[in-house]
Amino acid sequence: MDLGLRGKKAIVCASSRGLGRACASALAEAGVAVTINGRDRHKLDETAAEIVRATGAHVTAVAADVSTREGQDRLLAACPQPDILVNNNGGPPFRDFRAVDRDALFAGVVMNMATPIELVQRTVHGMIERGFGRIVNITAIAVKLPVPGYELSSGARGGLTAFLAGVARTVAPHGVTINNIMPGYFETDRVRKVFEATAKAGGRPTDEVVAECAACAFLCSRQAGYITGQNLLIDGGRYASAF
Numbered sequence: 001m002d003l004g005l006r007g008k009k010a011i012v013c014a015s016s017r018g019l020g021r022a023c024a025s026a027l028a029e030a031g032v033a034v035t036i037n038g039r040d041r042h043k044l045d046e047t048a049a050e051i052v053r054a055t056g057a058h059v060t061a062v063a064a065d066v067s068t069r070e071g072q073d074r075l076l077a078a079c080p081q082p083d084i085l086v087n088n089n090g091g092p093p094f095r096d097f098r099a100v101d102r103d104a105l106f107a108g109v110v111m112n113m114a115t116p117i118e119l120v121q122r123t124v125h126g127m128i129e130r131g132f133g134r135i136v137n138i139t140a141i142a143v144k145l146p147v148p149g150y151e152l153s154s155g156a157r158g159g160l161t162a163f164l165a166g167v168a169r170t171v172a173p174h175g176v177t178i179n180n181i182m183p184g185y186f187e188t189d190r191v192r193k194v195f196e197a198t199a200k201a202g203g204r205p206t207d208e209v210v211a212e213c214a215a216c217a218f219l220c221s222r223q224a225g226y227i228t229g230q231n232l233l234i235d236g237g238r239y240a241s242a243f
Contacts (some may be wrong), residue, residue, distance in 0.1 A: 004222030006031030008132075010084035011075060011120070013037050013066045013241075016044040019138060019183060020088040022050075022193070022213035027084065028057035030217055035060045035079040036069075036123035040154035067115045071121065081126045084220045087116035088138040089151040100152050112156035117163060120178070124171060134220040137164070141184035145239045161231060175226035179219045184235020 009032065012024040016038030024034045028051050036051070040062040048061040060080045066069035066089060092108040100108075116137055127133025140234040141147070142154035143161055159182055169177035215232055218224055233239055 002220075003030040003217060003220070005084075005220060007033075009033045009035070009079055010086065010220070011035045011037070011079050011119075011123070012086040012088065013075075013116075013194050014088040014090065015086075016040060016047045016128045019213065020086070020164040020234065021047055021090070023086050023136075023138075024059075025054065026073065026213040026217035027086075027220060028055040028059060030221075031057065032084065032220075033058040033060075035062060035064050035082070037066055037075055039063065042113060049206055056169040066119070067111050072119060076122060082123055083127065083130070083132055084134045084136075085119060085123050086136050086138065086216060086220075087119060089115060091140070091150070091157075095148040095152065096149060097151045099203075105152065107238075108152040109156045109159070112153060113160045113163070116160055120164065120167070124167075124176060128171060128174040128175045131172075131175040133171070134214050134224075135176070135178040136219050137178070137180045137214075138162075139180045139182050140232070141182050141233065141235050141239065143180075143182055144233060145184075152173075154230075165229055172228045175225065177219070177225065179227060179229070180231045181215055181219070181225075182231055182235070183234045183236050184233065 010019055010027050012034060012201055014020040015024040017037040024036050028034045036048060036059060044063050048059045060078050062075050064074045066072060068077060089111050113231060120135055137160060139157040139161060140153060142150050144160045164178050177213050203208045215234055
């Protein structure tokens with residue numbers, strides 16, 4: 001499917017490996033000039049080279065911690081007018097909620113709530129001016145299905161979801177959409193070799209990566225312009241609900 005994205009520019013955060021890398025690869029395959037990000041310069045350069053070889057797309061690698069203002073500045077200096085923003089970041093480690101002190105609490109909120117909000121704030125105006133923008137936030141199944149030990153992650157990501165729910169409706173008339181992908185954990189027998197390296201690097205099932213990055217690319221497409229403010233759960237049916 002032609003996603004109507006050829007010539008567009010994207011920032012994909014935390015994209016040197018795993019789901020972020022898969023999203024960047026899918027967008028590059030669609031003809032998007034991609035700016036990828038990570039903290040490991042060697043791994044980041046390796047990923048950039050592999051995406052270029054596979055897709056022929058223009059790829060810029062920015063080694064930076066996107067949770068810091070300096071890191072965001074470097075990312076936006078490399079791609080000052082992105083048409084697409086994919087917010088992705090690591091999350092707080094497993095921890096009993098009684099052991100979450102104030103420093104850990106603030107760090108988790110900065111990582112999984114404040115950082116993506118700041119990046120939306122810094123990029124959405126240009127998207128509105130150009131009449132096109134796609135923002136996809138990678139959150140987690142824990143936003144919908146409580147996972148003991150990950151309350152800090154699910155709380156921060158849930159806060160991000162609630163914060164941007166109203167924002168999505170205010171920017172929609174300007175051609176800008178904001179959606180969230182909630183990845184779960186699932187595995188099937190199908191193997192698509194194009195994603196094997198990405199899945200292996202992230203220690204994740206191949207089809208999990210395939211489904212999530214395909215969904216991310218579609219939400220960024222022109223065809224998805226009527227979808228906004230939504231939470232797409234991709235978990236192989238783990239969350240049992242009729243609605």
